[in-house]
Amino acid sequence: MPELPEVETTRRGLAPHLEGRRIREVTLRRPDLRWPIPPEIARDLPGQRIAEVRRRAKYLLMDVDGGSALLHLGMSGSLRVLPVDTPVRAHDHVDIAVEGPRGQARVLRFNDPRRFGCLLWQPAGEVHPLLQGLGPEPLSDAFDGDYLFELSRGRKAPVKTFLMDQGVVVGVGNIYAAESLFLAGISPLRAAGKVSRERYVALADAVKRILGYAITRGGTTLRDFISPDGAPGYFEQELSAYGRGGEPCPRCRRPMKEASIGQRTTVWCGHCQK
Ligand code: ZN
Numbered sequence: 001m002p003e004l005p006e007v008e009t010t011r012r013g014l015a016p017h018l019e020g021r022r023i024r025e026v027t028l029r030r031p032d033l034r035w036p037i038p039p040e041i042a043r044d045l046p047g048q049r050i051a052e053v054r055r056r057a058k059y060l061l062m063d064v065d066g067g068s069a070l071l072h073l074g075m076s077g078s079l080r081v082l083p084v085d086t087p088v089r090a091h092d093h094v095d096i097a098v099e100g101p102r103g104q105a106r107v108l109r110f111n112d113p114r115r116f117g118c119l120l121w122q123p124a125g126e127v128h129p130l131l132q133g134l135g136p137e138p139l140s141d142a143f144d145g146d147y148l149f150e151l152s153r154g155r156k157a158p159v160k161t162f163l164m165d166q167g168v169v170v171g172v173g174n175i176y177a178a179e180s181l182f183l184a185g186i187s188p189l190r191a192a193g194k195v196s197r198e199r200y201v202a203l204a205d206a207v208k209r210i211l212g213y214a215i216t217r218g219g220t221t222l223r224d225f226i227s228p229d230g231a232p233g234y235f236e237q238e239l240s241a242y243g244r245g246g247e248p249c250p251r252c253r254r255p256m257k258e259a260s261i262g263q264r265t266t267v268w269c270g271h272c273q274k
Helices: 004-018 039-044 145-152 159-163 174-184 197-216
Strands: 023-028 052-056 059-064 067-072 078-083 092-098 106-111 118-123 257-261 264-268
Touching (some): 004 052, 004 059, 004 078, 004 106, 004 197, 039 067, 039 118, 145 197, 159 174, 159 197, 174 197, 174 264
Antiparallel strands (some): 052 059, 059 067, 067 118, 092 106, 257 264
16 A cells, blocks of 8 residues: 555655646546545646645645645555556546646546545645544654654553554554654554653654655555656665564564554564563
């Protein structure tokens, strides 16, 4: 599943091709993805200029006058910018054609074999229900150790479950939670309310470093994900904890532990993480 770094990498890849461009045509090859595609998409987008391509959590927002097209890649979605005459392949569900430099039109093509992705509409001045109740962005100043410490007091859930709660902070999925806890030396099993302020400072710093690094490397390599320039990410080979159960800890060489926490497989070092 595309994680926050992949979505941010996608946004950075798409923005130069879309921002400031006028939308020529919207082609919907089916009426729905995960949910029905609302009529505003085909009716209101053509003729409009794209002001900005933004990201909130794992959603991409394409701003035009009157609102934003809201995109989610789901489990297997990908977005590519292609010459307008590129032949359509299986699962190419949506095309948004935009004017290009020197009159060369381009098409933003949404491919999604499993159709867990979505294309929705957020009217200007409103927050779509899917974006309500979300915690701060992990790379924003609003997310820091003090924030985590205050919010976690009295919470008995494991700190890993707390960190993966989208109401606490968005976009810290299983891979990034495991890596951040390893880097910060915190056991994923420890109750969130029993982690000190000092250790939450280290954890928030670890989340920012891990996600920031993953973004610069184009995100983790994912089976169904292709970044806009077609290059896979290179982050997966560098993971310290995720997927390494039973292997030697990169720090102390003792075997890494593996267990299910909140129905998600978790790997950690019982010696380095307390
Ligand atoms: Zn260790």
